[in-house]
Amino acid sequence: MPPIYKFVEVSPVTEDTLDQAVNEWVAQGWSFDGIRFVTTDASRRPTMAFVSFVRNPDEAPPAAR
Numbered sequence: 001m002p003p004i005y006k007f008v009e010v011s012p013v014t015e016d017t018l019d020q021a022v023n024e025w026v027a028q029g030w031s032f033d034g035i036r037f038v039t040t041d042a043s044r045r046p047t048m049a050f051v052s053f054v055r056n057p058d059e060a061p062p063a064a065r
Helices: 015-027
Strands: 004-010 031-040 043-055
Touching: 004 015, 015 031, 015 043
Parallel strands: none
Antiparallel strands: 004 043, 031 043
16 A cells, blocks of 8 residues: 655745654654755745655554644
8 A cells, every 4th residue: 555645835944944844743653755845036045845744554643733
């Protein structure tokens, strides 16, 4: 059975907001998969990020907050 993915939009993109997103979802049983940054032609600084998480479908669902 294929893995289950979760995507979280983060904006603004700062060290603190990325830390918060990763720590929150890992604590709920998801495994960190990666970060995709969204930039514009006008600036190399990301305007938003999508943080992805994955879990095995056989594992218990993450705890609700």
